[in-house]
Amino acid sequence: MTDVQDRVADLTDRLAEAAVTGMTQAVWADVQPDKVQIFEPSGRTRTFKQVNDNANRLVRLMRNAGLKAGDAVALLCSNRAEFVEVLSACQRAGFRITPVNWHLKADEVSYIVSDCEAKALFAEARYPAGKVAGDESTQLLLKVAIDGDVEGFLNYDEALAPLDPSNITDPSLGNQMMYTSGTTGRPKGVYRPNPVVPTATASSTRADYNRDEHVQMCAGPAYHAAPLAFDVRASMANGVPLVFIDKWDSELVLKTIAEKKVTHMHLVPIMFQRLLALPDEVKKKYDVSHVKYIIHGAAPCPPEVKKAMIEWFGPIIHEYYAGSEGGAGFFITAEEWLKKPGSVGKRPQLLQVRILDDEGKDCPTGVPGTIYHQLPPGGGFQYFKDPEKTAKSRVGDFFTLGDVGYFDEDDYLFLTGRDAETIISGGVNIYPQEIDNELVKHPAVDDVCCVGVPNEEWGEEVKALVQLREGFTPSEELKQEILQFARQTLAGYKIPKTLDFVDELPRSPAGKIQRKKVREPFWAGRTRQI
Incomplete structure (x- = not known):
């Protein structure tokens, strides 16, 4: 073997050994300490060593507060370096991390923080729900505010400053528990008793990372399972820089891809559509020839949209089908898809x-x-x-x-x-029973059924069918009043886009709403795909 081959083999062995204890970040910090690992939307950067140092400080902070391996940590944070640092700390200290959707209302955030049995909460100061969750979750031993001060919380930077940044000597692999809403009641955590060992390769999805050349971009929210896996964790495992986008802006994304020489990214179909909708003169301004790998899933992708993306970026558009719960997982390359349009992959x-x-x-x-x-x-x-x-x-x-x-x-x-219960709008799962439960609280509403109806841009949108109580008359004013009522308790993306009044809603003899019957007329003559 040559010296280069020896070094590659040695690094591969080190990464495999480190993955078992969650210390992959420490290997990359040793190999390329001064290389930028995180590019934030604000322009701030963090090197591999800086992220690793803070991960070690965070472990000591949490242990000093009384956390032990197996305890849960909740993270309410946007796309920024602290997200990666907290994740890396949990990976090496045996903690179970639950990233929380910061779009949720305060009571929803509080529920998840309490339900996951979090002993520590890291919450970005710009989200008021973090303080509410911190105040209401009695099991917390540690509350830390990111990028600002919050009453009752430690300041992230001040809390870490005096702590030892050296690698901990007793690492153990951490776990992860994502929350996926049920069709009734509150969201539920997808719990795996045994943590999954992260790998430094992605051969099964043909990502084929090269740390000397490749750059990952995360344009979706890092708390979501797919960006977390395909963007954040993949870049961490493979030692490649990660460019965070905080809020979607089509030209900014295209500009970022060109200027940062982004090679790998996870997108959803609505992002495809928005990029394709840019004027031709804007698209021609930015070179994307260096992009090696785009993977998508999570929502319906119209065939013509996918074909247009393949024509623009080349046959590098890959698709997956899976869920937070796991399973076999499906994967299909652009070449396969062109032969089998609409498929998500082979058995x-x-x-x-x-x-x-x-x-x-x-x-x-x-x-x-x-x-x-x-x-x-x-x-x-x-x-x-x-x-x-x-x-x-x-x-x-x-x-x-x-x-x-x-x-x-x-x-x-x-x-x-x-199944009729789930609506996917722009790649986000929406569970109509939760919306029903709020709308029915309005004094004019006797019965309600929310369903997903076709939307050319988002795949689906939420529609509410409302049966009024006796004494109330349908009107535009009442419609807007009911929708405004919903805005007081529901996250914005869950609010129905349209509301129709109906005389009666179908229910089974057992009293269960027959959502499929309600939905069917809106999909007549169309195929409802995932």
Whole structure:
């Protein structure tokens, strides 16, 4: 072997050993200490060494507060260096991290912080929900404010300043628990008893990182499972710089790709559409020929949009299909997709996938049914503190995300629908029961059913069908009053875009709203894809 090959082999061995204890960041800090790891939207940067030093300080801060391996940490933070630092600290100290959606209302944030049993809360000062959660979550041992001062919280920079930045000597691999809303009630954590060891390669998705040449961009919110996995964690594991975008601006994103020489990124279809909508003269201003890898998923992507992106960027547009719960996972390259437009990939080889009808029987080729993914050895995941929801998602050692699809004669999966409960708008899951629960509180509302209806830009949008109480008359004024009522308790993206008054809503003999019947007229003549 040559000296170069020896060094590569040595680094590979070091990374594999470090991954088992969550210390990958420490290896990269040793190999390339002064290289910029994080480019923030503000223009501030952090090197690999700076991120690693702060991760060690954070472990000591949390341990001094009484946290032990296995304890939970909640993180309410935008796309900035502190997000990566807290994540890296949890990875090496055996803590279970839960990133929290900062778009949520205060009571929703408080619920997640309490439900995940967080012992520490790191909250960016610009989000008032952080203080509310800190005040209401009685189990917290440590509250830290990022980028500002919050009453009752330690200041992030001041708290870390006096602490030892050297690598901790007793690391243990941390865990992660994302929250995915249920169709009824509150969101639930997707809990895996055993943490997943991060890897320094992404051969299964053909990302093929080269730390000397590649640059990752995170244009979506880092708290979301896909940007967290494909952008944040991938860049951390592979030692490549990460460029954060805080708020979507199509030309800014394109400019950033060109100026920072971004090579890898995760996007969702609404981002494709917004980039394609830029005037030709704007698109021509920015060189994107260096981009090597774009992966997308999470929402419907119109075939013409994907084809246009492939024509613009080349055959580097890859697609995945999976969920926070895990499963076999599907992946398809641009070349495959052009031969099988609309498919999300071929049947995986390692874990099985079944298509079952309403009676639990396997569907024949070409016949749609509910998609069930095989659980990995050991059982995979549970919905945190919700055995009933866990059991309902299972058939034997298979589980479902509620998606509907079929395999063609070549074993390629095509998604044709989703259970009626879930709305995906711009890549974000919205659960209508939660909206129903708020709207029905209005004194004029007797019954309500929210569904997803077609939207050319977002894939779907929320529509509310409202049955009024006796004595109330439909009017535009009442419609706006009900929507304004919803804005007081629901996050903005959950507010119905439209509201229709109806005489009666269909319910089953058991009293359950028949959401599928309500939805069907809006999708007549159209295929509802995921």
